Amino acid sequence: MRITIDEDRCCAAGQCVLAAPDVFDQRDDDGIVILLDADPGPDQHAAVRDAAAACPAAAIMVEE
Amino acid sequence: MVVVGASAAGVAVVETLRREGFDGPISLIGAELELPYDRPPLSKRMLSGQWTAERTVLRPRATVEGWNTDLRLATRAVRVDAAARRVILDDGDELAYGDLVIATGVRPRLLPGLPQVPGVHVLRTLADAVALRDALTDGPRLVVVGAGFLGAEAAAVACELGADVTLVSDLEAPLADVLGPELAGMLLDEHGRRGVRVETGVRADEVLVADGRASGVRLVDGRILPADEILVAIGAVPETGWLDGSGVPVGNGVFCDATCSAAPGVWAAGDVASWEHPGLGERIRLEHRTNAGEQGMAVARNLLAARAGRPATPFAPVPYVWSDQYDLTIQIYGRPRPGDALRIVEGSTAERSLVALHGRDGRVRAATGINRPRQTRAARALVARAAPWETGSAPEHGEREGVPA
């Protein structure tokens, strides 16, 4: 799995952190997404796909 | 399987169905011409011109094609026969369904007798946004009727683009019904400071026309606000007309049970869906972008569960909405109501950065953050478990976000 994020789209909703807290975090000042792990293990895959689907800004792209 | 409405909710349904391994046929019916696109940018970076239309697509074309659906754009569902399980389209085609997902969203509410003349705008679609953006290029006088999220955001962008903006609010301040007087007052000051005139506590009565185009707005108190362009942003109504006589229950939206099912094999998601929220113990309908995605996912999973003979799961999200105005990002978890108690727990209005809790019946019912996204998300947990109002002002030690109450 390969995750990319588009910071410019991110609207700091934090839905990704709620869905996959081991993979995503938010910057302190403006809440923009931080990718903690661009290639997480299989145990995280379902959570990451949930995060990508839940992101209200379509800012998270996932490739297998 | 037929999904009607190809926007945030419909896309979430299809994407989740495929992700959960459903490989049967899906028809995705959308009235608009464009590939599914996102609406929040339409009153923000798309309206300001920072983004082009292409930037608003929800998913790249290749991803949409990868779902392998019978995608029919520029096509409207005009009728449903729930007994016979058929959807009738405006091109005459009829589609049989095992499950039907209704994701037709809402359309702008109009002022009664609103003239359809140049200079009158609503803001719901990409075409609306392009028309309004083009109308704002040479500093016109803009009157925005309605100071909810949409009106307030559009007023902010228009003002930054150099328009001479008047915002008409029927409340004492923009969003006062949601934010409460203190935070709405801060917003009112901000609009004023930036040069937007805000007419508060008054409604628009009529749009005036001269020489075939909009010339102003008459308020109910008789005053006239001259205008070159007028944006009507007084809320929205669910797109349910095509369901009349279908047997699918509709009122203020499609009436669903707690699992988002409206009738056997009929489901609804997104702005159009009204459902019994199990945690809140009341029927609600949300016009929030995150809800469209979450409810779309929930419907897809419940629909597959029902097909497999497994029980469906009640849909009990913590509502979330955000709004960008000038350099303020406002984020709200839960459902604040007029008359709620308010307590600012971090920051202040003077700092233009804060986290506030809304309390009702002795419990934390909602949290609002302004320019403090991370800390606001931490307060979500208090909303999720309806923490006691008196003691629950800070997340408990070690509390993990996102754990439902």
Ligand SMILES: Cc1cc2nc3c(=O)[nH]c(=O)nc-3n(C[C@H](O)[C@H](O)[C@H](O)COP(=O)(O)OP(=O)(O)OC[C@H]3O[C@@H](n4cnc5c(N)ncnc54)[C@H](O)[C@@H]3O)c2cc1C
């Ligand atoms: C300008 C703007 C700014 C916004 N900003 C924010 C924001 O900052 N934060 C936030 O949380 N939310 C925001 N929202 C709300 C958010 O965009 C909506 O909650 C979301 O779009 C709902 O998605 P949906 O799929 O349920 O409905 P919609 O997006 O309304 O999509 C419904 C689709 O169904 C189609 N349709 C309707 N009837 C038929 C039919 N009979 N047959 C076929 N197709 C049909 C429509 O053409 C439309 O494409 C904003 C909305 C607007 C308009």
Ligand code: SF4
């Ligand atoms: S969910 Fe999307 S918009 Fe929200 S913080 Fe994560 S990446 Fe950004």
